[in-house]
Amino acid sequence: MGKRITVVVPAYNESACVHELARRLAAVFDAEPDYEFDAIIVENGSIDDTWDRLRDVRRNDQRFRLLRLARNFRMDGGLTAGLEYVDADACILMAADLQDPPEMIHDFLRAWEEGYSNVYGIVTERGGTGPIRRLNSRAFYMIAGKLTDGRIPKNASDFRLLDRQAYESVRSMRERNRFVRGLVAWTGYSSIGIEMKRPQRFGGVSNADTTKVVDLAVRGILAHSVLPLRMITVLGLTLSTIALVSIVVLTVVWIVFGVPFAGFGTLVGLLLLAFGFLFVTLGVLAEYLGLIYEEVKQRPNFIIAEREGL
Numbered sequence: 001m002g003k004r005i006t007v008v009v010p011a012y013n014e015s016a017c018v019h020e021l022a023r024r025l026a027a028v029f030d031a032e033p034d035y036e037f038d039a040i041i042v043e044n045g046s047i048d049d050t051w052d053r054l055r056d057v058r059r060n061d062q063r064f065r066l067l068r069l070a071r072n073f074r075m076d077g078g079l080t081a082g083l084e085y086v087d088a089d090a091c092i093l094m095a096a097d098l099q100d101p102p103e104m105i106h107d108f109l110r111a112w113e114e115g116y117s118n119v120y121g122i123v124t125e126r127g128g129t130g131p132i133r134r135l136n137s138r139a140f141y142m143i144a145g146k147l148t149d150g151r152i153p154k155n156a157s158d159f160r161l162l163d164r165q166a167y168e169s170v171r172s173m174r175e176r177n178r179f180v181r182g183l184v185a186w187t188g189y190s191s192i193g194i195e196m197k198r199p200q201r202f203g204g205v206s207n208a209d210t211t212k213v214v215d216l217a218v219r220g221i222l223a224h225s226v227l228p229l230r231m232i233t234v235l236g237l238t239l240s241t242i243a244l245v246s247i248v249v250l251t252v253v254w255i256v257f258g259v260p261f262a263g264f265g266t267l268v269g270l271l272l273l274a275f276g277f278l279f280v281t282l283g284v285l286a287e288y289l290g291l292i293y294e295e296v297k298q299r300p301n302f303i304i305a306e307r308e309g310l
Contacts, residue, residue: 004036005109006088010078011096012044015053016203022057022064024102029063032109038063040082040310041096045072051306058308065309073302075158076178081302083171085310090163093180098202100159107194108161117189120160122153125197153193156181165189176294178301228288232281 007025011018018041029037041064043051051068058064067081079093090112094100104121111119158181162170166189173183185191 002034002036003089004038004087005032005090005092006086007037007039007092007094007105008042008079008082008086009039009094009096010042010044010075010082011046011050011054012072012075012078013046013048013050013205014096015046015048015050017097017201018050018053018057020202021096021098021102022061024098026061026063028102028105032106035109038065038088040065040067040085042078042082043068044074044078045069055308062309066307067304067310068306070303070305076180077302079158079180080171080178081304083167086167086171088164090161091167092159092161094159099198099200100157101196101199104159104194104196105161111192111194112161112163115190116192117163117166118160118184118187118191120153120184120191120193121157121196122193123155123157123198124195153185156185156193157196157198159196160184163189176297176299176301177291228284232284235277235281 009021011021014021022039025037025039029035041054041057043054043066051066054064054066058066065085067085069078069081073081075095082093083091092105092108094102100121108119162184166184166187169187169189170180170183
């Protein structure tokens with residue numbers, strides 16, 4: 001019997017995609033006879049008939065096993081739920097909308113056979129995305145890379161293969177603010193990226209609007225870096241130094257030359273600037289406080305309502 005590979009796929013309102021997803025995954029499975037495949041499809045609180053269509057898929061192919069979550073726990077919550085049920089030599093994480101082409105699994109397996117523990121897709125082209133979404137992605141990867149010392153590679157996707165050691169390490173992390181890409185990068189296992197073009201979604205409507213993407217980006221960055229907190233300290237020291245030097249210089253000018261002008265507008269401008277920095281600082285602290293609040297509540301990362309084949 002060959003090594004076992006489990007594919008984990010969260011699906012939220014993907015009624016139009018699941019049958020095509022199953023067909024293409026089955027074709028990949030059949031094309032790799034040296035491996036034993038199965039898939040865990042996580043129905044992530046959909047409000048359409050995704051669950052019913054997934055049950056049809058399972059009736060036709062028992063390699064597809066199903067989890068149904070009580071509500072939507074976002075992409076990373078769905079991945080976390082699926083990982084809890086993985087018992088394989090390696091697992092593959094991917095999205096259900098077919099923007100992660102299942103045929104890339106062949107390339108992932110070849111890289112894994114070379115000894116890499118984490119094989120991930122690098123998106124070189126994004127089909128069907130607007131300029132705002134592309135701008136958000138570029139900004140996220142630029143900031144995340146700098147704040148995490150380059151641990152999150154540019155344009156790295158959640159679409160990836162993890163060997164047993166890597167996915168068990170990620171699964172053992174019980175933090176509530178889940179950002180799977182960051183968790184995998186933090187483990188430090190041998191990694192390699194494979195370039196891929198991300199096509200347009202096969203069907204349905206994208207659930208990743210700008211607000212959700214920005215929220216995920218902020219949480220992901222803050223959950224994996226304390227650099228913003230250190231920047232607050234640097235900013236405070238810098239402003240204090242500037243203020244001290246300004247007081248000394250203005251005092252000397254006042255003694256030597258007197259007060260040349262009232263300076264009311266300048267003072268108001270400086271005060272507004274200082275208050276702006278202050279509120280930005282409080283905002284960063286509030287974001288970290290919110291993350292801590294989520295952690296101390298110790299609520300589960302997902303709730304399972306139903307399962308089939310697991």
